[in-house]
Amino acid sequence: MTSAHDSDRRTFLKTLGLASAAALVGGAPAHAEAPRTGDLQVPRRQFGRHDFQVSSLAIGGHTLRLAADAEAQRIIDHAEDFGIDFLDNAWDYHGGKAEELMGRCIRGKRDRFFLMSKCCMHGQGGKMEAMK
Numbered sequence: 001m002t003s004a005h006d007s008d009r010r011t012f013l014k015t016l017g018l019a020s021a022a023a024l025v026g027g028a029p030a031h032a033e034a035p036r037t038g039d040l041q042v043p044r045r046q047f048g049r050h051d052f053q054v055s056s057l058a059i060g061g062h063t064l065r066l067a068a069d070a071e072a073q074r075i076i077d078h079a080e081d082f083g084i085d086f087l088d089n090a091w092d093y094h095g096g097k098a099e100e101l102m103g104r105c106i107r108g109k110r111d112r113f114f115l116m117s118k119c120c121m122h123g124q125g126g127k128m129e130a131m132k
Helices: 004-026 069-081 093-105
Strands: 044-046 053-055 058-060 086-090 114-118
Touching: 058 069, 069 093, 086 093
Parallel strands: 058 086, 086 114
Antiparallel strands: 044 053
């Protein structure tokens, strides 16, 4: 038996896949306007055991920093149009440049996003003492 939730997810993923394929085949220019979202919104999920929800898809700061600043801004703006409000980052991504860029991209609308930033302990023994 398929629930309404599974059906919504399936429809969303199918539409997202078709839109992505059309963009690749059609060679949509980087400056193309955002597609009209209509009723197409990213599904939301409860965040762990907390009493709030976030989008089921997140934008990652590491990859976002690989884009030019203007393109990164467009990515964040388009993501917001589709209901993506979960942003994931870490200071270690590009020596802090990813967090700085993401901060600029959400300036003036920080309250619309759930921003998660990790503290990476790789190469430092994974011990809290390394943070002191």
